[in-house]
Amino acid sequence: MPLTVRRARAHYNASGARDAHLHRDGAGVDMETGAKKGRVLATIAWTMLGLAGIGDVRAQTIEQGLLQLEWGDPARPAPGKARLAPRFNAHLVKDDGSRIALDAAQARLAAGDLYVLANRRVAVSFALQGRVMSSAPMIQAIVPADRVTQSAPAHPANARVMAAAPVGGNTRWVTLMCKFSDIGTEQKTKAFFDSQYGDAVGQLGHYWREVSYDKINLSGSSAYGWFALPQPRSHYVTKENGEDKADLRKLFADCGAAADATVDFNSVQGVNMMFNGDLDGYAWGGGSCAPLEGKTNLCTRVTWNPPWSFSNLAPLAHEMGHGYGLPHSNNSDGDDDTYDNPWDVMSDGWANAVSDATYGTRPKHINIFQRHRLNWVDAPRQQVIALGDLSTRDIALDYAHLPASGNVQMLVLSLSPQADPYATIVYILEARKRQGTYENALAGDAVIIHKVERSGTAYSVDADVPAANRANNEGSMFKVGERWVTPEGSHVVTVKTQTATGFVLTVGPLRIMSSPLPALVRPASVSSPSTPIQAVAPANRNAIRAKPPARCGAVHLGNVRAAVCAQRER
Incomplete structure (x- = not known):
């Protein structure tokens, strides 16, 4: 282009x-x-x-x-598959x-x-x-x-923020329970689906309030059905190139039509459809249109869920995330599997997850960049370290789950600008803690580093070589005493201490002195988290792919980690 x-x-x-x-x-x-x-x-x-x-x-x-x-997400594979x-x-x-x-x-x-x-x-x-x-x-x-x-305020250095539309306030969803004409089983009751939207601990209303820092709620969400579809499953799921393919438009049109007399679709912001049989091996989330409420095309957020999806809140929350416009996250192992980052429900919702006797696998939180996409991270909780900033400072990085943090929760490291603002590559740091209703099974307490590439996909950084197949390894968790250097050598991050609310990081430029290792400077004060996200500068993608500099081997000694050595590019 x-x-x-x-x-x-x-x-x-x-x-x-x-x-x-x-x-x-x-x-x-x-x-x-x-x-x-x-x-x-x-x-x-x-x-x-x-x-x-x-x-x-x-x-x-x-x-x-x-x-x-529309995103299609496969069922969790059986062991060995x-x-x-x-x-x-x-x-x-x-x-x-x-x-x-x-x-x-x-x-x-x-x-x-x-x-x-x-x-x-x-x-x-x-x-x-x-x-x-x-x-x-x-x-x-x-x-x-x-x-x-x-x-966020528009700024040419951070194009992906310019176009973002925030999500806030009441986002009322309705569940439509629809059964194929040739399948009579009703796996769950209306009462079960109604309760999924509740505000009690472990329910979707509570989950989305917590994840959004109370920026959204599901008040008024409710379930309807079971409704009978006019056709058997084979009418909606056919073969294409030897693989099952669900006709998502037909499913929404017929399921919606069956409920049209009962549900006021004009007052909802999303539709979760629950089907009593498998679709094409996938659950789906995104948006769709159907002739509803007397309109030729009424368009809204939509999810399509087979029994394995609606029996677990993790995949259901994942599909709702797609409805809100969230893409997948990933790790940095370079393979084609996007479901290998257990720090974000928009990637691996199954691993390192809490189990619930009623609602199956609970969803983990989304990562801090995904929160920012939807305008849930207030400007005082963001801090940008600009390219060329020669100051060395201590920054208190609070755990991402804390709803009333007074410190930074989203730290952005700005790299070299590009003429094309959409070629932006930035590194975003957050702190995560293994505790709470949804995060009590995380791999540990650590600073997690995300590389955000073109198209807005966030890849968790792994300092191990080669990168692990799943980002719940030690290489993906940056802990006290460990140091990480950005690929250009423009920023050095050291995890200094762990506090009751997160970590203190020392952040500054790379300083090459008599030793090949960058010096660690310890200033007296903790910086103020006052810089909002709009100042992020784009990065040079080609530079990241270039051969690592000679200092790479030296920087990767002991507790010191250099991304130019450890990170595997897609």
Whole structure:
């Protein structure tokens, strides 16, 4: 993609966000109403695509509509069995209800951070037919065509924050219990599904309040059913290239239609569908549209859950996270398995998890960057260490789960800027503690370091070589006395002490003195966590892939860890 496209796209994202027509905490969206509100904004999108330098805009194919993302997550594999690969679908839902399938790889590149645009109105520029040798049109750019309240002040050094739409307040979900016409089993009762939304410890209402620092609640959420689907399972789950494939649109349309007379879909922000049979080996989460409430297309957050998913709150919370627009997290072992980071329910929800006699496996928290995506980390709890900052300071990093922390909970290390702001690579540090209703089975108390790459995926850093298959190893937990150096050598982090509320870190530049090891400077005071996230500078991806400098071996002695040695790149 031309650099001018990326710059113009970032400029458009920063150009303004005031009143959201499709706010993330809004109820179901009527596509017809959204179309009227989006026409003026489409003119802005058209103009920005012209400024992007992609050629004669009048000759391009530019479509607008709702960006719909669907994540498919496989069941936990049996011992000794391989896990199925995740699935991912992206569609543009036009105002007339028709859908355009988007190539996932192209869409990620064209949008910069595709996930912050989930369930929002966008404009998509396609290449002219004949310019590319493909049956599907090449995506050149995706920009928002709505206006949103930003989750942080816009800054060109942190493009993924510019486009973010916060989630807050009441997010009422409804459960629709639907059974296939050829399967009579009803695994759980309505009372069970109602209780899942409760505010008691171990229930989803309590979980999402805790994870969001009380920024959202599920008040008014309730269950309905069981409803009978008009068709057998084979009508909804068919074979494609030898594999089961669930027709998610049919499932939502028929399950929603069965409940339409009972449920007021205009007042809900999400729909959890529970089916009494397996789907295609996956549970799904994201967004979808269906003809409900007399509308041609009512669009909202949706999850599709087979029995193994709704019997455990961890996968159900995972799919709801996708409904909120959260992507997967990952570890840094370089394989294709995204479910190997047990520090985030949006990756490995099964390992290092607490069990519940009623609700199965409980969900762990999401990582601090995922919280920030949804605007749940207040600015005073964020601190950025800018590139070129020569100060050495102590920083109190409080545990991420603490709801009323007065210290930093999200520490960002800024690296070298890039001309393309969406090429940003930053390192984000958080502190985690093995305690509480949802986190009592974590691997330990430690500082966890996340590398945030293009498209907004967070990879936990592992100092072991090779990186472990699952990030519950010692190499992924940075503890007292251990030191870590950013790939460019621009920042050195030492875990100085553990406190009752977290850790104290010493952070400063790399200093090469008479010894090959960077000096550890211990200043007297703890810094004030006053710098918000908008100052993050982009990083040089190529530099990270480059051969490690000669000091690498020396830095990786004893308790000292250097990411240029230890981190394995995808």
